[in-house]
Amino acid sequence: MSSESNNRIDKYLWAVRLFKTRSLASEACRAGRVKMNDQVLKASHEVKVGEVYSIAVDHIHKTIQVKALLSNRVGAQLVENYMADLTPEEEYSRQSSIRQGGFEIRDRGVGRPTKRDRREIDRLKIDF
Numbered sequence: 147m148s149s150e151s152n153n154r155i156d157k158y159l160w161a162v163r164l165f166k167t168r169s170l171a172s173e174a175c176r177a178g179r180v181k182m183n184d185q186v187l188k189a190s191h192e193v194k195v196g197e198v199y200s201i202a203v204d205h206i207h208k209t210i211q212v213k214a215l216l217s218n219r220v221g222a223q224l225v226e227n228y229m230a231d232l233t234p235e236e237e238y239s240r241q242s243s244i245r246q247g248g249f250e251i252r253d254r255g256v257g258r259p260t261k262r263d264r265r266e267i268d269r270l271k272i273d274f
Contacts, residue, residue: 153215155180155199156189161219162229164203164210174201198232206237 156171159180165171174180175189179202182191187199193212201208209232216228252259259267 153193153217154189155187155191155193158193158212158216159201161216162210162225163219163222164201164208174203179203204241206233206241208233208237 156168156175159165159171159174160168165174171180172189175187175191178186180187181200182197193215195212195214198209198211201210211230211232212228213230214228220228
């Protein structure tokens with residue numbers, strides 16, 4: 147467990163596997179999807195133990211608490227040593243309902259949807 151004094155939020159989010167690359171974590175900071183106390187954070191924000199962050203990732207809003215600092219990416223089994231997931235269960239259930247409802251059923255052998263079919267499908271999705 148490294149206690150680097152210059153531990154950036156974008157590097158921390160990448161290291162605890164919330165983002166696939168560090169550049170995606172930086173992009174999330176620039177887009178305003180990483181917050182602390184409803185305040186948008188820059189990618190260069192210094193992470194401190196005990197701070198609570200809210201992050202918008204993949205259609206859900208995760209809430210995490212920093213347990214320990216680290217400088218390199220860790221394995222998925224070790225993430226729980228560095229971060230506590232405080233995300234409410236409703237967020238995960240909402241994500242699973244989005245995944246289940248995202249597919250359209252087409253008859254077998256009909257082929258790919260035409261441009262007109264795709265527009266009708268998009269209109270139906272917006273109505274819900």
